[in-house]
Amino acid sequence: MSSSSIGTWAARVAEGLRACGWTVHRIGDVFPDDGQDVPDEEWITHGLDRS
Template structure:
């Protein structure tokens, strides 16, 4: 797992979405966003579209860190299947499943 703060200063707060997403995809990382609106922003989703990649987003930005981790661990197999299926695609990581949300 790679954290945005390990690559970009200030936890990436001043880095455009398209930049951090492209950075990760160029390294074969699978991006995870806390903000599901990312898939509706043309610039933000462009790297996913261009690279026919997969992006995941949490369906609740208010989760505590431990809850985020628990969700990802609980949905690990479904996440792996979605990555293997390929993209371009975006999926919400919900408490009980992952859900295809884009395109």
């Protein structure tokens, strides 16, 4: 599966979950380049801030 089709699939899944009332945060909605350059410490801090 190509990266663009994975992105499209992930967006559809996220929207479907949101439609069911789930809170979904896609990486690309928060960090550029799907967070490829985000260090672990920043991920952890971000996750703790959102909980």
